[in-house]
Amino acid sequence: MKIKLKLFRYNPETDTTPHYQTYEVEADPKEKVLDLLHKVKWEQDGTLAFRRSCAHGICGSCAMTVNGENLLTCEALIGNLKKQRTITIEPIPSLPVIKDLVVDMESFYQKYTVIKPYLINNTPPPPTERLQSVQEQRIIDESTWCIMCGACSTSCPSNWSNPDFLGPAALLKAYRFIFDSRDDGADERLSILDHGDGIWRCRTIFNCVEACPKEIDITYHLSQLKKAIVTREI
Ligand code: FES
16 A cells, blocks of 8 residues: 655755655555654665664664653554544654654663663672572563663653653663662662652653553663652562
8 A cells, every 4th residue: 555654854964944754655554653754764765864773673772752751662463543543643752853753863872871770689609690589570570671762751741841750761761770679779870760850750651651662661660760769679
């Protein structure tokens, strides 16, 4: 079938304002949105800029807004889109656009570093790896599925209204380490989250859960962080 791709275009070197450009491509319902972007770039307009790497839902680089929803373009099947004849693709919102569909993720990663996204353990390393039980691993398992695509944080109205909010992606990473049985940095991290731009800016709106391509129940994990801060029990 023939599909119209309405793409957000903006080149800061030549454009004063962003605009949309429409391309027509032949597509199969089993193709992914990313395949159509490739067709435009490789066959019609090499100036189009977008990010992708693995094309298998692993690296998180291809998150974009498709027909108003944040998703991974390498996973989104054309046949599964509600609107297929004209597909509108925009950069994920609330981050500065570098060019076309490419956004500047700098502030996103800065928030990530704030929560100390690494194991803190003050005991000497054992001769082999630090072990944990299956039950202990289950507590953090879902939070480790995050691929840092930014779909959650950029779909969060609390983030839109307050750019200083740490955002669901960074908070979920905080959960991943705070509830890790091998980590000793829980108190330090809970104190980092315990302020108006930290965990308390989350208003349980659930946009993050809807946007997450890995189907992580982010709001549940954030609620566990709130509980841990109030009770100081992990
Ligand atoms: S290209 Fe890697 S997740 Fe889509």
